[in-house]
Amino acid sequence: MGEIMNWTDVKSDLEEQGYVASDALAMALYLSITLERPLLLEGAAGVGKTQIAKTLADMRQTNLIRLQCYEGLDASAAIYEWNYQRQLLSIRAAADSQQQDDIEEKIFSEKYLLRRPLLEAIQQEVAPVLLIDEIDRADEEFEAYLLEILSDFQISIPELGTVNAVTKPLVVLTANGARDLSDALRRRCIYSFVDYPDRTTELAILKKRQPELNARLAEQIVGFVQALRKEELEKKPGVAETLDWAAAIAGLGLRDLSDDPATLQASLVCLLKTQSDQATVPTEVAQRLVGKAA
Amino acid sequence: MRITRFPTRADGVAERMTGFMAHLRLNGINVGVAETETALLALDSINAINPEQTRLALKAICANNTDRYAKFDELFNAYWYARGRQRERKQATKEKPYEKDRWSNRSLLDDAMQAAGIGTIDTPDNSNDGEAEQSGDGKLVASTMVNINKADLREFMKPDDLARAQQVAEQMARAIRDRRSRRRRAAKRGSALDLRRIARKSVATGGEPLHLFKRQKPDRPVHLVALLDVSGSMTVYARVFLAFLKGLIAADQRTDAYLFHTQLVRISDALRDGDTFRAVNRLSMMAQGFGGGTRIGTNLDLFNRQYATNMVNGRSVVMILSDGYDTDPPERIAAALARLKKRGCKIIWLNPLKGWKDYKPVAKGMAAALPHLDVFAAANTLDDLAALEPHLARI
Numbered sequence: 001m002g003e004i005m006n007w008t009d010v011k012s013d014l015e016e017q018g019y020v021a022s023d024a025l026a027m028a029l030y031l032s033i034t035l036e037r038p039l040l041l042e043g044a045a046g047v048g049k050t051q052i053a054k055t056l057a058d059m060r061q062t063n064l065i066r067l068q069c070y071e072g073l074d075a076s077a078a079i080y081e082w083n084y085q086r087q088l089l090s091i092r093a094a095a096d097s098q099q100q101d102d103i104e105e106k107i108f109s110e111k112y113l114l115r116r117p118l119l120e121a122i123q124q125e126v127a128p129v130l131l132i133d134e135i136d137r138a139d140e141e142f143e144a145y146l147l148e149i150l151s152d153f154q155i156s157i158p159e160l161g162t163v164n165a166v167t168k169p170l171v172v173l174t175a176n177g178a179r180d181l182s183d184a185l186r187r188r189c190i191y192s193f194v195d196y197p198d199r200t201t202e203l204a205i206l207k208k209r210q211p212e213l214n215a216r217l218a219e220q221i222v223g224f225v226q227a228l229r230k231e232e233l234e235k236k237p238g239v240a241e242t243l244d245w246a247a248a249i250a251g252l253g254l255r256d257l258s259d260d261p262a263t264l265q266a267s268l269v270c271l272l273k274t275q276s277d278q279a280t281v282p283t284e285v286a287q288r289l290v291g292k293a294a
Numbered sequence: 295m296r297i298t299r300f301p302t303r304a305d306g307v308a309e310r311m312t313g314f315m316a317h318l319r320l321n322g323i324n325v326g327v328a329e330t331e332t333a334l335l336a337l338d339s340i341n342a343i344n345p346e347q348t349r350l351a352l353k354a355i356c357a358n359n360t361d362r363y364a365k366f367d368e369l370f371n372a373y374w375y376a377r378g379r380q381r382e383r384k385q386a387t388k389e390k391p392y393e394k395d396r397w398s399n400r401s402l403l404d405d406a407m408q409a410a411g412i413g414t415i416d417t418p419d420n421s422n423d424g425e426a427e428q429s430g431d432g433k434l435v436a437s438t439m440v441n442i443n444k445a446d447l448r449e450f451m452k453p454d455d456l457a458r459a460q461q462v463a464e465q466m467a468r469a470i471r472d473r474r475s476r477r478r479r480a481a482k483r484g485s486a487l488d489l490r491r492i493a494r495k496s497v498a499t500g501g502e503p504l505h506l507f508k509r510q511k512p513d514r515p516v517h518l519v520a521l522l523d524v525s526g527s528m529t530v531y532a533r534v535f536l537a538f539l540k541g542l543i544a545a546d547q548r549t550d551a552y553l554f555h556t557q558l559v560r561i562s563d564a565l566r567d568g569d570t571f572r573a574v575n576r577l578s579m580m581a582q583g584f585g586g587g588t589r590i591g592t593n594l595d596l597f598n599r600q601y602a603t604n605m606v607n608g609r610s611v612v613m614i615l616s617d618g619y620d621t622d623p624p625e626r627i628a629a630a631l632a633r634l635k636k637r638g639c640k641i642i643w644l645n646p647l648k649g650w651k652d653y654k655p656v657a658k659g660m661a662a663a664l665p666h667l668d669v670f671a672a673a674n675t676l677d678d679l680a681a682l683e684p685h686l687a688r689i
Binding site: 007022024027028030032033034035037040042072082084087088091095107179180181182183185186187189190191192193234 | 324325326328329332335336339340346347350353354355356358359360363380427477479490492493498500501534603604605633636
């Protein structure tokens with residue numbers, strides 16, 4: 001682990017773990033570590049927002065605690081809940097065996113507490129990475145809860161008292177733009193917009209993640225995907241798709257993209273994820289893109 | 295002297311930083327004391343001599359959404375290198391008339407602030423020749439423009455019309471907005487029992503459910519997005535529709551409004567501006583191209599790509615106010631609407647011509663759009679609009 005001294009170190013450390021970050025992202029990450037602020041990442045799906053939290057956990061050799069947000073997510077699913085069934089059982093058991101004196105203390109002890117990700121995250125010995133994924137899917141009320149926790153790092157449980165953070169987790173929030181986030185939340189965070197990588201960056205990512213791929217083919221693949229993103233698509237392929245596709249191409253034994261148009265076309269299912277996008281890129285278009293990529 | 299254009303009067307980093315934050319606020323990025331503090335802390339932990347590092351760091355702290363993130367570099371250059379701002383402006387005068395006005399208006403604001411002795415942030419006092427010329431130029435451009443357009447737009451906002459249109463719009467917005475969720479949630483009053491809470495509370499009473507808790511379906515208000523066509527063919531209606539939009543906007547914080555002619559402009563913030571003078575000013579800047587041609591298809595497409603991803607979802611109602619006369623090929627409208635429709639929203643098209651006797655949607659654009667619309671209705675008077683209300687409550 002060790003204290004990170006410089007923002008360029010963050011960049012090179014990430015790279016060691018197989019994540020190629022842009023300067024802006026590395027700086028945002030560095031600031032969020034040194035200033036102990038949550039990091040808010042926005043960008044299209046598949047540009048590696050979630051991956052950065054995973055990489056960060058690897059880099060700092062700590063746990064990754066993940067809270068996937070969804071509509072209707074509430075405090076009992078995100079922070080804590082009492083284990084009611086178990087409490088009821090012990091009440092019944094205590095009633096039978098006539099030992100009711102300390103039952104109340106017993107059933108409101110930590111043993112009966114179900115820890116959800118947020119509570120879990122502030123009670124770790126080693127500061128974990130807390131990934132709050134797709135925060136824009138959660139309701140506004142939940143966002144307000146989150147604000148409170150992110151500013152004080154303490155949670156009050158009426159029956160138990162206030163739980164203070166043992167260590168401050170490193171918080172990464174991601175958003176896809178399903179709804180606009182509140183300004184209050186935005187202002188509390190360090191912000192970075194993660195865009196589709198440019199050609200060189202994407203090539204570097206591909207080399208890092210799939211080093212066995214031959215250099216020429218890798219260049220073709222990246223060139224093809226870059227050209228494809230310029231087409232009118234409903235869902236542009238992200239980095240994850242590029243990696244999938246590269247693996248598929250390698251697995252299919254293609255040495256050069258222009259070798260086998262039919263196989264190439266079939267493999268496009270890795271990149272084009274809607275029916276109309278597939279219709280937009282028929283064989284001719286795919287071949288034109290291959291021509292551009294070469 | 296040419297390289298360093300930093301004003302010599304600013305004493306410390308803190309003061310310069312405060313100035314920078316004021317500069318950002320003036321340009322619509324809502325930073326406060328907390329950001330200034332964070333920024334100063336951040337400068338301690340990076341190599342602040344390096345401008346690139348400083349830019350990245352301040353960007354991460356101050357620019358907190360996508361629009362601002364894109365705009366930040368420009369603002370950063372404008373403030374920290376006085377050169378940046380001049381270059382921006384010169385370029386703009388030649389190439390982009392719309393951009394030009396935005397910039398010159400900003401300088402108008404600056405000048406006003408400076409005259410009032412509030413923020414003297416952008417005048418480097420060691421190079422008064424170049425900068426003075428620039429500001430003078432900017433002011434001139436801005437005031438001519440305001441004279442041309444302000445008169446028009448003031449008329450768009452006559453108090454009587456505004457009041458009536460606003461009233462209709464608010465009723466309508468309310469009719470569209472109120473929707474309930476399918477899920478249930480704990481509530482004080484409600485139709486269903488909340489068994490989980492009852493069981494949980496009954497622990498305290500020895501397993502006897504003394505207190506009954508209820509669940510209810512919470513409100514899931516519908517979010518309204520309005521697109522107003524202000525091309526030549528729509529000029530006669532533009533005035534009342536603009537007032538109508540202001541009414542819609544006033545009814546709900548989340549409502550969004552856009553103008554389009556040959557380009558698409560978001561006007562929600564301008565309409566929401568409490569300061570009427572500034573609102574009119576902002577609108578007149580945006581209204582460049584008022585009364586020109588229309589490119590509905592292109593603009594809808596742009597809307598899809600730029601705004602719809604954030605603004606439109608299954609709980610949105612997109613309201614288009616246009617006569618359907620389009621200079622783009624009709625397929626373009628159809629494709630754009632089909633794509634918009636896929637986001638799960640409802641689309642309402644209000645056409646002022648439809649109120650005319652014997653109107654048939656023969657304009658090619660309109661005909662192409664029809665299959666994708668949930669409601670296609672007349673809108674040539676406010677009464678027509680008011681009559682829509684019960685209809686809209688059902689979609």
